Amino acid sequence: MLENTYDAAAKHAADYNHKLIEIVRTNTRAAFDDVDELLGAKSPTQFIELSTAQMRKQFEVVSGQNKELCALAQEMATEAAGVIKTGWSKGFNKAS
Numbered sequence: 001m002l003e004n005t006y007d008a009a010a011k012h013a014a015d016y017n018h019k020l021i022e023i024v025r026t027n028t029r030a031a032f033d034d035v036d037e038l039l040g041a042k043s044p045t046q047f048i049e050l051s052t053a054q055m056r057k058q059f060e061v062v063s064g065q066n067k068e069l070c071a072l073a074q075e076m077a078t079e080a081a082g083v084i085k086t087g088w089s090k091g092f093n094k095a096s
Contacts, residue, residue: 008083012076019072023065030058 034054041047 008079009076012072012079016069016072016076019068023069026065027058027061030061034058 038047038050041050
């Protein structure tokens with residue numbers, strides 16, 4: 001039972017880590033694009049407008065990314081709990 005639980009958790013942990021790496025890459029690219037755009041600002045007003053728009057966009061992106069990570073973590077916990085529940089049920093059935 002522990003081995004099955006570990007295998008399920010390891011698979012989901014790898015998926016979670018891959019998603020996390022993908023998010024870091026996406027956010028890093030976006031940050032460089034944002035800086036490049038800010039460097040092209042012609043006035044302080046334009047700089048502030050661009051900054052505000054970028055922050056709003058990044059907040060929306062990060063919110064979506066957090067939802068994805070939470071879903072992966074929930075999936076991992078649900079599967080691990082299912083494996084444990086199945087293992088306990090089998091153990092109790094054998095004991096009966």
